[in-house]
Amino acid sequence: MSQQPVVIIGSGLAGYTVAREFRKLDTETPVVMLSQDHGGFYSKPMLSNAFAQKKSAESLLMKDAAKMAAEVKIEVRQNSKVTSIDPEKMQLEVNGETQPYSKLVLALGADPVRLPLQGDGADAVLSVNDLDDYRRFREAADGKKNIAILGAGLIGCEFANDLVVAGYKVHVIDLAPQLLGRLLPQESAAFMQSKLEEAGVVFHLSTTTQKVERVGGQLSLALANGEHILADVVLSAVGLRPRAELAVTAGIKANRGIVVNGLLQTNFPDIYALGDCAEVEGRVLPFVMPIMQAARALASTLSGKAVPLHYPAMPVAVKTPACPAVVSPPEPGAQGEWKVEGNVDGVKAVFQHTNGQLLGFALMGAAVSEKAALTQQLPPLS
Amino acid sequence: MKVWQCLVCGFIYDETKGDPEHGIKPGTSWENVPADWSCPDCGVAKADFEMVEV
Numbered sequence: 001m002s003q004q005p006v007v008i009i010g011s012g013l014a015g016y017t018v019a020r021e022f023r024k025l026d027t028e029t030p031v032v033m034l035s036q037d038h039g040g041f042y043s044k045p046m047l048s049n050a051f052a053q054k055k056s057a058e059s060l061l062m063k064d065a066a067k068m069a070a071e072v073k074i075e076v077r078q079n080s081k082v083t084s085i086d087p088e089k090m091q092l093e094v095n096g097e098t099q100p101y102s103k104l105v106l107a108l109g110a111d112p113v114r115l116p117l118q119g120d121g122a123d124a125v126l127s128v129n130d131l132d133d134y135r136r137f138r139e140a141a142d143g144k145k146n147i148a149i150l151g152a153g154l155i156g157c158e159f160a161n162d163l164v165v166a167g168y169k170v171h172v173i174d175l176a177p178q179l180l181g182r183l184l185p186q187e188s189a190a191f192m193q194s195k196l197e198e199a200g201v202v203f204h205l206s207t208t209t210q211k212v213e214r215v216g217g218q219l220s221l222a223l224a225n226g227e228h229i230l231a232d233v234v235l236s237a238v239g240l241r242p243r244a245e246l247a248v249t250a251g252i253k254a255n256r257g258i259v260v261n262g263l264l265q266t267n268f269p270d271i272y273a274l275g276d277c278a279e280v281e282g283r284v285l286p287f288v289m290p291i292m293q294a295a296r297a298l299a300s301t302l303s304g305k306a307v308p309l310h311y312p313a314m315p316v317a318v319k320t321p322a323c324p325a326v327v328s329p330p331e332p333g334a335q336g337e338w339k340v341e342g343n344v345d346g347v348k349a350v351f352q353h354t355n356g357q358l359l360g361f362a363l364m365g366a367a368v369s370e371k372a373a374l375t376q377q378l379p380p381l382s
Numbered sequence: 383m384k385v386w387q388c389l390v391c392g393f394i395y396d397e398t399k400g401d402p403e404h405g406i407k408p409g410t411s412w413e414n415v416p417a418d419w420s421c422p423d424c425g426v427a428k429a430d431f432e433m434v435e436v
Binding site: 013043045046049062288289292293314317319369371372373 | 388389390391392393403404422423424425426
């Protein structure tokens with residue numbers, strides 16, 4: 001009997017990194033990657049930093065599916081949408097055909113959260129979650145002047161900085177009273193806000209967008225605080241929701257994301273999940289560094305040597321050139337408090353346990369130079 | 383002196399600045415960055431990715 005392939009659903013950073021790392025350990029077992037889009041490789045973090053550099057979607061595509069398949073030595077199937085998984089029979093349905101697997105890796109990614117908006121312009125609100133979205137956004141913004149961004153989180157702030165540098169007038173709206181709400185103490189957020197405002201970004205905080213209506217060729221946003229903003233393009237960046245529906249329908253357990261243990265294994269021993277779709281021992285970490293860590297551990301487990309995932313401390317760089325920033329937020333529920341020191345050049349905030357142990361930090365401006373030294377003092381996550 | 387960008391996360395390596403926090407002196411060409419150096423933002427080892435010149 002011929003050996004069934006390892007099947008990877010998803011061609012993002014998680015899928016391709018697992019494939020690449022697996023090939024370093026096992027050059028024989030066939031690997032089939034199922035991509036619901038073009039299957040090419042690109043850097044997702046760069047999507048929120050590419051406008052000012054005038055990068056087209058084409059120039060962001062590093063390698064197409066054929067090149068990736070040849071380089072990683074796997075089969076990549078484009079435009080292949082998986083409609084169901086049968087964990088008992090170890091097979092799945094893709095484009096109406098049955099595909100068996102020996103091991104299945106779910107690298108499904110996440111969908112952008114959409115606010116419930118009223119008005120006839122609500123369907124014109126864009127999100128940028130992949131390269132095709134980026135292409136649509138660029139086309140929509142081409143030759144225009146005013147962009148409104150829903151959400152002052154990490155992605156919203158990165159886009160705001162990028163677009164303002166690219167010459168747009170940018171408004172950012174968020175229900176939270178501060179930027180990067182869950183990641184930063186108030187003083188750090190205020191510093192970043194002042195730097196982005198100096199660059200030209202206008203913030204509307206502690207309020208939300210209720211209605212988007214078409215007015216002439218533009219969109220009019222009605223905010224809960226009574227303000228109205230006129231924009232040519234509205235970009236939504238209010239967070240991500242792990243893609244778990246396919247798994248749930250198959251009986252795979254999911255909570256916020258697809259539930260996996262330290263081996264990245266679901267409740268079915270031959271089905272694994274990682275990246276933005278996964279909840280690893282209670283944590284959903286939709287960032288690059290956790291994906292790289294998970295992909296390496298999983299590749300080893302798939303090749304026959306079970307390696308539990310251990311997360312080191314993983315600071316996240318916020319790509320806002322107007323205010324360089326790096327954050328390593330304390331875990332939810334961590335005991336301790338923020339201590340903040342700031343001056344005109346930057347703000348250093350450290351989150352310390354009552355016993356003095358460093359549990360997190362947020363560095364803004366000139367303070368980012370302390371990143372390496374502080375990261376060494378952080379405990380690993382698990 | 384050239385400027386390079388990490389293909390995975392977009393990190394910028396500027397040869398004139400180096401990466402002094404991780405022992406790479408200002409003025410170090412990408413070629414001379416050691417193979418065990420990894421991208422400070424995403425952790426990818428130098429040996430595992432390509433940097434593009436920007």
